[in-house]
Amino acid sequence: MSISRTSFVLSEMLPAKNIDDNLPTIGTYSAPVKRRDYEWQIVWRNVLAFVYLHIGALYGLYLMLTGNVKLWTPVFAVIFTILSAMGVTAGAHRLWAHRAYKARWPLRLVLATLQTMAFQNHIYEWVRDHRVHHKFTETDADPHNARRGFFFSHIGWLMVRKHKEVFEKGVSIDMSDLEKDPIVMLQKKTYLVVMPILCFVLPALLPVWLWGEDPWTSWYVASIWRYTVSLNFTWLVNSAAHIWGNKPYDKSIGATDNVTVAICAVGEGWHNYHHVFPWDYKAAELGNYRTNLSTAVIDFAAKYGWAYDLKTVSAEMIRRRVLRTGDGSHPINTKEDFI
Numbered sequence: 001m002s003i004s005r006t007s008f009v010l011s012e013m014l015p016a017k018n019i020d021d022n023l024p025t026i027g028t029y030s031a032p033v034k035r036r037d038y039e040w041q042i043v044w045r046n047v048l049a050f051v052y053l054h055i056g057a058l059y060g061l062y063l064m065l066t067g068n069v070k071l072w073t074p075v076f077a078v079i080f081t082i083l084s085a086m087g088v089t090a091g092a093h094r095l096w097a098h099r100a101y102k103a104r105w106p107l108r109l110v111l112a113t114l115q116t117m118a119f120q121n122h123i124y125e126w127v128r129d130h131r132v133h134h135k136f137t138e139t140d141a142d143p144h145n146a147r148r149g150f151f152f153s154h155i156g157w158l159m160v161r162k163h164k165e166v167f168e169k170g171v172s173i174d175m176s177d178l179e180k181d182p183i184v185m186l187q188k189k190t191y192l193v194v195m196p197i198l199c200f201v202l203p204a205l206l207p208v209w210l211w212g213e214d215p216w217t218s219w220y221v222a223s224i225w226r227y228t229v230s231l232n233f234t235w236l237v238n239s240a241a242h243i244w245g246n247k248p249y250d251k252s253i254g255a256t257d258n259v260t261v262a263i264c265a266v267g268e269g270w271h272n273y274h275h276v277f278p279w280d281y282k283a284a285e286l287g288n289y290r291t292n293l294s295t296a297v298i299d300f301a302a303k304y305g306w307a308y309d310l311k312t313v314s315a316e317m318i319r320r321r322v323l324r325t326g327d328g329s330h331p332i333n334t335k336e337d338f339i
């Protein structure tokens, strides 16, 4: 029996309360003080893919910094990133995972296409992992359990087989709503063919066709650099926004409000709020478009009737929750007028 296996067995014998205790808060940092030893069943295919992506992204950055790129290629890469991000935030996250609003089929089709461009797994798998994350946050059943540290919750969880509790507890997740959505099921069925075209081939070819970019440069800037940056920005929600930041709504949970993550993840960094009120279509208390572009897109779609039944939380409910369980960082705690 290997050392890692031995430590895994010992850790399984720890009293259950050690697994589910909330992390103590040290200032605004939730330290993973009860880190246990885990068995890492490494999936080398993924490790190699992520190593290639990150080296390729650095090379793409080098090409841009040394001026070996046509101006429109990075501009295109950024626009492509933002568009595909909308498929993840307004689509997979707020619409399909949390049912925070309803969408007519043309909007669902657009969002599913954008989400395919982002390659973060198909909507069905993305939503299943995310619902498990919310239901069993920061336990072994959470696919990217932040108590296992920054690296695991950021990228490491995609390089190893999942903890057995993810499978065991994950079966309790109801996915019947997605099974009834023909657009989600069509995307699932066609994903392995359509995703590589939309996420890698098309973004590399468009700059070549439209403004004569060099194909090698286009691949490393518009495909590899763009995709790797958007993955890392997304992963910050699972890592940084479960480690650093304020807890204005509930100081007893690991999720934090983190403005840097909110900007990088187009509105998904208000994560303490989101874990307390996951059904709010804004995924934040305030609908500030500057740090929440995803909300602007949903509001825009609602104007034309494509999005409807937008769910939100009353100011009074938020106020009561802040005063009862917040960490004191919310303006309600300091401004007399709020109370």
Ligand code: ST9
Binding pocket: 043, 046, 081, 082, 085, 088, 089, 093, 119, 120, 121, 125, 128, 129, 130, 132, 143, 157, 158, 159, 160, 161, 162, 163, 166, 167, 169, 170, 171, 173, 229, 230, 231, 233, 234, 235, 237, 238, 264, 265, 266, 268
């Ligand atoms: C990626 C996802 O990056 C990122 C998600 C981020 C979420 C953030 C949320 C915050 C809001 C959004 C912010 C967006 C901001 C955007 C900004 C952009 C600028 N429940 O998984 P398998 C069962 S993906 C229930 O293979 P292994 C199920 O039966 C990146 N059951 O487990 C399943 O079979 P099937 C690209 C579950 O073998 C079976 O187990 N993609 C659950 O341990 C096997 O499942 C990759 O890198 C569950 N939760 O493998 C691919 N899970 O599916 C990565 C599983 O047939 N994935 N089951 O029903 C893999 O290679 C593998 O999943 C693995 C684990 C190696 C990680």
Ligand code: ZN
Binding pocket: 093, 097, 098, 130, 134, 274, 278
């Ligand atoms: Zn969520």
Ligand code: ZN
Binding pocket: 133, 237, 238, 242, 255, 271, 275
């Ligand atoms: Zn979370």
